[in-house]
Amino acid sequence: xxxxxxxxxxxxxAFDGENYQMWAVRMEAYLQALDVWEPVEEADFHIPALPENxxxxxxxxxxxxxxxxxxxxxxxxxxxxxxxxxxxxxLESANAIWNYLRDEYQGNERIKGMKVLNLIKEFEVxxxxxxxxxxxxxxxxxxxxxxxVVAQSTAEAEFVAATAAVNQAIWLKKILSDLQLEQxxxxxxxxxxxAAIAISLNPVFHEDQVADIxxxxxxxxxxxHLRKKLGVCSF
Numbered sequence: 001x002x003x004x005x006x007x008x009x010x011x012x013x014a015f016d017g018e019n020y021q022m023w024a025v026r027m028e029a030y031l032q033a034l035d036v037w038e039p040v041e042e043a044d045f046h047i048p049a050l051p052e053n054x055x056x057x058x059x060x061x062x063x064x065x066x067x068x069x070x071x072x073x074x075x076x077x078x079x080x081x082x083x084x085x086x087x088x089x090x091l092e093s094a095n096a097i098w099n100y101l102r103d104e105y106q107g108n109e110r111i112k113g114m115k116v117l118n119l120i121k122e123f124e125v126x127x128x129x130x131x132x133x134x135x136x137x138x139x140x141x142x143x144x145x146x147x148x149v150v151a152q153s154t155a156e157a158e159f160v161a162a163t164a165a166v167n168q169a170i171w172l173k174k175i176l177s178d179l180q181l182e183q184x185x186x187x188x189x190x191x192x193x194x195a196a197i198a199i200s201l202n203p204v205f206h207e208d209q210v211a212d213i214x215x216x217x218x219x220x221x222x223x224x225h226l227r228k229k230l231g232v233c234s235f
Contacts, residue, residue, distance in 0.1 A: 012079040020105035027079060036072040040094045045069060073097065165189050 013026040031037040039045040047065045050058060072094035077085060080101075091097045169187040176183050 012075050014081070015079050015084065015101070016081040017084060017105060020101070024102070024106075027076075031072060031075065034071070034075070036068050036075065036094075039069045039072045040076070040098045043093075043095045043099075045093070045095065069094065076101075 010030075012030050013023055015023045015027070028037065028040075031040055045065075045068075047069060048058075048062060050062050054062070076094055076097045077089070080088065084101075088097050088100055091100060166189060169189065173183050173187070
């Protein structure tokens with residue numbers, strides 16, 4: 001109990017609309033530590049009605065369930081920015097709030113993943129005109145590179161920073177190439193995240209996860225298995 005009280009004094013992970021995946025993992029752990037994850041996870045979290053002459057056990061159980069439900073909702077309200085709060089303040093349960101945030105901001109990360117692909121295409125087709133100065137061309141590249149794309153994919157949120165570094169490396173290589181200064185060696189990017197290391201050592205680290213058309217393609221064997229199950233055939 002003392003440990004729980006001490007932990008509750010720690011502010012919940014703040015969410016301002018960016019890096020949803022990372023925030024969701026932290027918030028789930030925070031709610032579980034306070035033993036209030038159940039009303040967030042369950043849409044039908046039930047608070048039993050009290051009989052006419054309730055026992056002490058029934059009173060205690062009723063109060064615990066009611067407290068959990070109220071506390072979970074209060075924590076989610078406290079975790080979000082003012083602009084997000086105005087969009088969720090009318091939702092009646094912690095489960096409804098959690099689902100809204102997931103649907104709203106996880107979807108945004110998928111859209112941002114598509115933006116990255118578009119930015120890469122812009123880099124590939126951009127050429128320096130003969131009438132342009134080096135500064136004008138550099139400014140044009142910087143305008144593309146500085147576009148805000150916080151979560152580049154639906155993979156683990158820990159890869160966001162690494163992806164940003166890759167974007168900068170692509171930008172730098174593009175400038176060098178157009179200035180006819182070839183980059184002899186590849187740009188080395190160091191990533192010490194344990195998940196990144198595990199995936200690099202084992203390419204099928206996430207093979208059992210649901211496929212994602214952006215970042216998590218099915219393995220050939222899994223694809224063939226599902227194709228046969230669906231009865232798809234080639235002509």
